[in-house]
Amino acid sequence: MHESPVKREEYSKISTAQVKPDRRIGLTLLSVYFENSGYDSKRCFMRLIVFVFSIALSIRASGQDKTLPYYKIPDAPESFSAGTVAARMIDGLGFRYYWATEGLREQDLAFKPGADARTTEETLRHIHALTSIIMHASTSMVYAVQPNPPKVDFATLRKETLENLKAASDRLRALDDKQMNALKIIFKRETGTNELPFWNLINGPIADALWHVGQVVSFRRSSGNPFPDKANLFTGSVRAD
Secondary structure (H helix, E strand, O other): OOOOOOOHHHHOOOOHHHOOHHHHHHHHHHHHHHHHHOOOOHHHHHHHHHHHHHHHHHHHHHOOOOOOOOOOOOOOOOOOOHHHHHHHHHHHHHHHHHHHHOOOOHHHHHOOOOOOOOOHHHHHHHHHHHHHHHHHHOOOOEEEOOOOOOOOOHHHHHHHHHHHHHHHHHHHHOOOHHHHHHOEEEEEEOOEEEEEEOHHHHHHHHHHHHHHHHHHHHHHHHOOOOOOOOEEOOOOEEOOO
């Protein structure tokens, strides 16, 4: 024999004011359903609410933000030049970074393979700094080295990293060989300023960032959240859902 249906006043204590509008509708519908279904306890209702909201949050967190650069790799340039080749290298880095960081959870960001290793989040902050160097070097802008840069949340860090790479790629793609040859990496520190040729950007920050993106992929596999299989790194395409 069923207990009396869960009454509205029993679950009205849930503060819908604290629930976002799109989820408030779902909460209301569930309330009406349970009011008329004769379920035998408030506990069953509450457990279902927690389960449904957990699924909704998980789906929302894992949805791709297609407004960010490098959800897909841009079309290849129509001609070869120093600028277009350098830009394509950065596009490849951007595409790999996008998918290496897609859907990362808090436990993934906190993961590190050993006591002396960086966490995934610390690795991503290092990649962010490298992409800032790449972006500055694409116009020979002075890069002011910050020993302790301000910390931002993961979403902002990811967005800025991708935008740094897109800005650098767009700038390099538009340069002719003479302009490319004139580019320099310029570091400014408290001890002074030093310059390096563009060649060092290739074997330095660009190669280093690719190296660390590979670490992020390895780390997320170890923390139980493997690289999304919908991205094809060879073709630069994304499989439709």
